[in-house]
Amino acid sequence: MKKDTRLIHAGRSKSYTGNVVNPPVVRASTIVFDTFAQLKHATQNRGNRVPFYGRRGTDTHFALQEAICELEGGAGCALYPCGAAAISGALLAFLQSGDHLLMVDSAYEPTRSLCDKLLAGLGIDISYYDPQIGAAISSLIKPNTKVIFLESPGSLTFEMQDIPAITAVARQHNIVTILDNTWASPILCQPFELGVDISVQSATKYIVGHSDVMLGTASANEKHWPQLREHSYLMGYCASADDAYTALRGLRTLSVRLKQHEQSALKVANWLAQRPEVETVLHPALPTHPGHSIFQRDFSGSNGLFSFVLKQGSQQQVEAFVEGMAHFKMGFSWGGFESLITATMKVQNLRSATTWAYSGPLIRLHIGLEDVEDLLADLEAAFSRFNQVS
CATH class of the missing domain: 3.90.1150.10 (Aspartate Aminotransferase, domain 1)
Incomplete structure (x- = not known):
């Protein structure tokens, strides 16, 4: 299927749409069940796009998550109230006190502020690196390096990073790579094909496309999706069904x-x-x-x-x-x-x-x-x- 065609069909399975074109807006906090067996099934599968509780998502959210995964190639996608929340959520899912983070020097200014004002205060060691370093990033790796964060191109100064070279080094050292893929959106760059573990986006930007919704996404490969998914839930991250619907509508164009x-x-x-x-x-x-x-x-x-x-x-x-x-x-x-x-x-x-x-x-x-x-x-x-x- 060609890219433009996939963009139209992604996240539109009949289980979400029924007999209408767009997945309807399903707003919910409590999900009710007819039998205890149904409740038990939902509890056991609450991370697998099965309605369980509103914060875990409804069919509107599931449709957007499925669409982003299909377009980017991830195994799962978490939704956040904004792009900055997606960035912080992804970083905090894989970092703890005493860990070392390699952060690209051309990062989005709020990402830099997050590092300097929050992560450093949590006892996380942060080193900024030249965005054009490529495979030479190996010289900056410490025994406690857990995450390498990339943004390509930088959204202010537009340096291009050699993503495959950096992710290859990271895999050799069992380091998680997180890419801010907002500039490319889900269709101009395929991050998982380049070796990235986590792809974050401010869906506020091109996905929504109309400057009227705040929304973030973080997609992960199969290895890292369970940890990202559980951290997102434990931290209480969620997005409204209305915002998810608006993002789906923007995605089509x-x-x-x-x-x-x-x-x-x-x-x-x-x-x-x-x-x-x-x-x-x-x-x-x-x-x-x-x-x-x-x-x-x-x-x-x-x-x-x-x-x-x-x-x-x-x-x-x-x-x-x-x-x-x-x-x-x-x-x-x-x-x-x-x-x-x-x-x-x-x-x-x-x-x-x-x-x-x-x-x-x-x-x-x-x-x-x-x-x-x-x-x-x-x-x-x-x-x-x-x-x-x-």
């Missing part, structure tokens, strides 16, 4: 949306690369990107999220650039239908194991589904404002 995001973003990225104010464009699908060969090997496409670095720019110039946009809105997150813009003056402040190569401000764009010519005109006006500030 994911491929067509991504194609438009990709097409428009590449046009904008190439336009930016010609601007005299721009030092570099950080988009892994561009041949000029240092990780482009890895991108071509491991990914089947790109999306609307990338950054560019200005050659120079004061705080006032950057403010003039990002304020007054007609179509790009200032705001966090990404993956919706709308175009977004954020700016970072000093990327080095978000690094501890590597040195950022550029001195100018970084601007991150999410290219939405607007007409790309309108977006280019918006950026043209932004550069005009930027250049008018002395």
Whole structure:
């Protein structure tokens, strides 16, 4: 079955849909049983998509979990109230006091904050590593290293990691690998084929696709799924049936949306690369990107999220650039239908194991589904404002 067809059919077995197209919204806390034998069966199979108690999920949740597993290739999928919860839940499922964590230096800023403000306080030793380290990560492994966390590409600076090289080293040392696969969504990268043990996503982004739901997922291979599943339940992680339904609805149009995001973003990225104010464009699908060969090997496409670095720019110039946009809105997150813009003056402040190569401000764009010519005109006006500030 082709990828786009699988995207339409995943999680839509008749046991979930009955005689309708979409799995209905099933809201529940208590699940009632007609016989003690049914209750016993549910108790014994409560981790296997059998209705047991609302926190374990209803058919709406099971349909989404099954769809994510089918698309990513995992053995099981846990749902979380947001992407950050999926990241923390996955890490805490496999770490305890005295363990060592290898965290990529280009990680999503909330992931770094989780490490520095929570995990370190729990007695977990954290080492940040160069995202481009590849198999040389073996030199950083300690006897107590339990988890290697990857994010490829980085969602701010877009370094590509050699995932198969890192996971091969991890397997040799019985270390769990966790990948933040949000940028790729379930269809642009197959993490388990690359040797990853756990794939986490902020479904808030491209899966939902409309900037109106917070949701996280964590999928695991067969070896690690029981531990992830049980930890998720013990910690009380759950998502609403309404949010699961909305994610399923968004999932069906994911491929067509991504194609438009990709097409428009590449046009904008190439336009930016010609601007005299721009030092570099950080988009892994561009041949000029240092990780482009890895991108071509491991990914089947790109999306609307990338950054560019200005050659120079004061705080006032950057403010003039990002304020007054007609179509790009200032705001966090990404993956919706709308175009977004954020700016970072000093990327080095978000690094501890590597040195950022550029001195100018970084601007991150999410290219939405607007007409790309309108977006280019918006950026043209932004550069005009930027250049008018002395």
